[in-house]
Amino acid sequence: MTSMPSGKPVLIRNLRKTYGRVEALADVSLDIAPGEFCTLLGASGSGKTTLLKTLAGFENYDAGSIMVGGRDIGPVPVSKRNIGMVFQNYALFPHMSVRKNIAFGLEMRRMSAADLDRRVKAALELVSLGDYAERLPRELSGGQQQRVALARALVIEPDILLMDEPLGALDKNLRKSIQLQLKDLHRSTGVTIIYVTHDQEEALFLSDKIALMDKGRIVQVGTPRDLYFRPNSRFVASFLGECNFLASGEAEIAIRPERMRVGEPARVSDRQVEAVVENIIFMGTGYRLVLRADGRELTVLTDADIPDMNRGDVITVGYDQAHAMRLAA
Ligand SMILES: Nc1ncnc2c1ncn2[C@@H]1O[C@H](COP(=O)(O)OP(=O)(O)OP(=O)(O)O)[C@@H](O)[C@H]1O
Numbered sequence: 343m344t345s346m347p348s349g350k351p352v353l354i355r356n357l358r359k360t361y362g363r364v365e366a367l368a369d370v371s372l373d374i375a376p377g378e379f380c381t382l383l384g385a386s387g388s389g390k391t392t393l394l395k396t397l398a399g400f401e402n403y404d405a406g407s408i409m410v411g412g413r414d415i416g417p418v419p420v421s422k423r424n425i426g427m428v429f430q431n432y433a434l435f436p437h438m439s440v441r442k443n444i445a446f447g448l449e450m451r452r453m454s455a456a457d458l459d460r461r462v463k464a465a466l467e468l469v470s471l472g473d474y475a476e477r478l479p480r481e482l483s484g485g486q487q488q489r490v491a492l493a494r495a496l497v498i499e500p501d502i503l504l505m506d507e508p509l510g511a512l513d514k515n516l517r518k519s520i521q522l523q524l525k526d527l528h529r530s531t532g533v534t535i536i537y538v539t540h541d542q543e544e545a546l547f548l549s550d551k552i553a554l555m556d557k558g559r560i561v562q563v564g565t566p567r568d569l570y571f572r573p574n575s576r577f578v579a580s581f582l583g584e585c586n587f588l589a590s591g592e593a594e595i596a597i598r599p600e601r602m603r604v605g606e607p608a609r610v611s612d613r614q615v616e617a618v619v620e621n622i623i624f625m626g627t628g629y630r631l632v633l634r635a636d637g638r639e640l641t642v643l644t645d646a647d648i649p650d651m652n653r654g655d656v657i658t659v660g661y662d663q664a665h666a667m668r669l670a671a
């Protein structure tokens with residue numbers, strides 16, 4: 343690529359979209375800074391794909407507005423939006439070489455053969471597939487095919503890049519490796535990315551910003567740390583990571599399982615809870631303890647050194663007040 347794509351800001355305001363009686367998007371507003379990696383996270387049916395489709399122009403919306411780089415893209419047709427897209431099953435053309443697959447997005451544009459060649463080559467280098475240009479998709483691994491799809495989206499030098507569960511079909515190791523490459527690629531191109539995943543770990547790892555969606559609404563938006571350490575509701579606290587909920591006076595507090603302690607550290611903590619041991623599960627790095635206190639289940643994640651205990655024992659678990667997260671009622 344001659345110049346690397348530089349990200350544009352995206353401002354989504356009061357966006358609504360209904361399908362019949364289903365409110366797929368109910369008043370969605372979201373600001374994405376230039377070059378930001380923003381992830382839409384949420385359960386199945388929460389509206390993630392619908393939001394991407396309205397951005398891409400594949401779906402109309404009923405109300406609201408979308409500004410990209412200060413321009414209202416509502417009236418702009420799909421082909422003029424300059425948005426790159428990668429989807430989970432965005433099939434490559436099977437009879438075309440890798441090079442042809444990538445060049446395809448540029449062939450609609452008036453450009454010299456030399457320019458086209460140069461940009462395809464740069465896109466191939468970007469995803470480390472320089473040596474694979476003449477192969478057919480079936481001669482590539484799943485991860486390599488996904489990188490071709492990525493190169494095809496990037497070659498048009500998009501203002502924003504939309505990705506809908508692009509790694510969903512890959513095994514865990516390949517996912518991890520492509521996540522790393524994606525992070526590098528984001529850094530080196532500076533493109534604004536809006537990414538959809540079900541996988542909370544992936545969201546925490548990749549994102550500058552996460553928007554958590556539920557039933558067509560964004561229920562909280564912030565950095566991964568914001569959402570993890572300052573969830574604004576029980577829903578957010580339990581969607582992102584595991585959480586224990588304890589009554590504390592009139593309010594309810596939430597504590598992450600890794601913040602709870604047993605043994606001597608429990609005794610020197612600010613707060614203690616007596617709990618019955620229901621299950622002790624060895625996880626390699628430590629134990630997962632399933633406990634019961636006041637009729638509620640508590641999960642505690644420990645390291646590998648814990649006092650001897652058996653099912654049915656009553657033990658003391660502790661936590662520090664500083665790690666208790668207050669939730670709105
Ligand atoms: N073309 C359509 N016609 C009717 N309803 C639709 C259509 N597309 C989506 N919906 C509905 O809109 C809601 C949001 O769907 P959407 O595909 O955006 O969810 P999602 O968050 O992407 O879910 P998933 O994680 O399963 O992909 C769902 O209730 C869905 O059934």
Ligand SMILES: [Mg+2]
Pocket residue numbers: 390391392
């Ligand atoms: Mg979807």
